[in-house]
Amino acid sequence: xxxxxxxxxQALKDPLMQDNPITFQVLGICSALAVTVKMDTAIVMSxxxxxxxxxxxxxxxxxxxMIPSRVRIIFSLLVISSLVTLTDQYLKAYMYDMSKxxxxxxxxxxxxxxxxxxxxxxxMKEGPWRSFLDGLGNALGYGIILVAVAAFxxxxxxxxxxxxxxxxxxxxxxxxxxxxLMVLSPGAFIILGLIIWVQRTIGKIEEE
Amino acid sequence: xxxxxxSLATKAIFxxxxxxxxxxxxxxxxxxxxxxxxxxxxxxAVTVVLTITAPANWAIHHYFLRDGALSWAGLPTVNLSYLNxxxxxxxxxxxxxxxxxxxxxxxxxxxHNLGIFLPLIAVNCSILGGSLFLVEREYTFIExxxxxxxxxxxxxLAIASMSSIRYKLRYSNVPSKLKGLGITMLLxxxxxxxxxxxxxxxx
Numbered sequence: 001x002x003x004x005x006x007x008x009x010q011a012l013k014d015p016l017m018q019d020n021p022i023t024f025q026v027l028g029i030c031s032a033l034a035v036t037v038k039m040d041t042a043i044v045m046s047x048x049x050x051x052x053x054x055x056x057x058x059x060x061x062x063x064x065x066m067i068p069s070r071v072r073i074i075f076s077l078l079v080i081s082s083l084v085t086l087t088d089q090y091l092k093a094y095m096y097d098m099s100k101x102x103x104x105x106x107x108x109x110x111x112x113x114x115x116x117x118x119x120x121x122x123x124m125k126e127g128p129w130r131s132f133l134d135g136l137g138n139a140l141g142y143g144i145i146l147v148a149v150a151a152f153x154x155x156x157x158x159x160x161x162x163x164x165x166x167x168x169x170x171x172x173x174x175x176x177x178x179x180x181l182m183v184l185s186p187g188a189f190i191i192l193g194l195i196i197w198v199q200r201t202i203g204k205i206e207e208e
Numbered sequence: 209x210x211x212x213x214x215s216l217a218t219k220a221i222f223x224x225x226x227x228x229x230x231x232x233x234x235x236x237x238x239x240x241x242x243x244x245x246x247x248x249x250x251x252x253a254v255t256v257v258l259t260i261t262a263p264a265n266w267a268i269h270h271y272f273l274r275d276g277a278l279s280w281a282g283l284p285t286v287n288l289s290y291l292n293x294x295x296x297x298x299x300x301x302x303x304x305x306x307x308x309x310x311x312x313x314x315x316x317x318x319x320h321n322l323g324i325f326l327p328l329i330a331v332n333c334s335i336l337g338g339s340l341f342l343v344e345r346e347y348t349f350i351e352x353x354x355x356x357x358x359x360x361x362x363x364x365l366a367i368a369s370m371s372s373i374r375y376k377l378r379y380s381n382v383p384s385k386l387k388g389l390g391i392t393m394l395l396x397x398x399x400x401x402x403x404x405x406x407x408x409x410x411x
């Protein structure tokens with residue numbers, strides 16, 4: 001078996017753009033919006049999801065033939081919540097400020113529909129390697145949208161990117177003001193709505 | 209004392225609406241709000257489950273998991289709070305199962321209306337989020353019950369109003385690429401902006 005046959009490639013590549021978990025499959029929006037006020041939280045969150053999703057997909061896929069189908073959801077939830085606990089403890093130990101900022105939203109990866117959704121839809125059927133790639137692809141697709149939303153919100157809401165000031169002081173003195181709406185929750189909804197619009201226009205996707 | 213609880217409930221329903229301010233429960237919100245009757249069913253089910261799971265998880269956290277909680281068992285130095293996530297999600301899944309069984313036994317009609325949503329609710333972020341918030345904000349038992357009920361009601365309000373908006377929207381001319389998810393996100397943004405007008409109200 002080749003390492004990257006066409007189907008494995010597809011599993012990795014599709015979710016990045018045309019089958020994106022957030023904008024197309026409509027999974028995992030809850031956490032996507034809450035952590036996107038600043039770019040660094042969005043990036044850490046994306047890494048956490050990459051870890052949890054690839055690991056959970058792989059583990060679920062390894063055990064897929066041993067689990068009775070009646071208890072499969074509980075089993076997946078157990079795997080996912082153990083992984084999330086690991087990530088949470090790691091962040092608490094090494095990046096305490098970040099874990100304070102991410103607050104409960106890191107824990108909410110457990111109920112993030114992407115993780116359970118991919119475990120149900122993909123890992124229960126395919127082998128570990130492909131599930132690993134599918135998890136990686138979906139998590140990266142999620143990360144792309146997260147970082148894009150965060151970039152807009154931080155740039156227009158606080159005038160900075162990754163904490164570095166982008167909009168110069170001379171702009172502020174000549175009357176430029178940060179858009180306060182962007183750091184509040186409506187800003188997140190509207191930016192995500194616009195991103196979905198742009199992406200669907202490029203990708204020529206239509207609903208209904 | 210009563211005023212304090214009313215104020216807490218108002219905060220949970222309007223000012224810090226769990227869906228529109230904390231983005232919890234978006235997945236089912238977006239998927240279900242296409243139809244008015246199913247939205248009301250889901251909103252009701254979420255309210256019931258949140259009102260039950262919030263105090264249940266409070267009790268488990270308070271008597272078993274928090275730092276020093278096991279001192280009644282002679283283990284004052286044990287801190288099991290790292291088990292929070294796993295235990296909470298297990299409690300929620302069990303509670304959902306329990307509610308489903310009780311409904312099945314006692315109310316055929318309600319079971320048929322809510323039955324399909326109950327499994328969905330176990331993985332609804334707003335339920336787990338509610339439990340995690342009450343730990344973080346160090347609510348008391350009654351406060352967490354009020355908070356659970358208020359959050360559920362807030363979710364109900366948001367999803368019911370969204371589904372009515374989407375119902376009206378069927379007859380409007382939305383750009384084809386914006387149809388469905390895109391326009392729903394924009395509308396949710398506007399709805400959330402409207403709810404922000406409540407902030408500052410203090411009872």
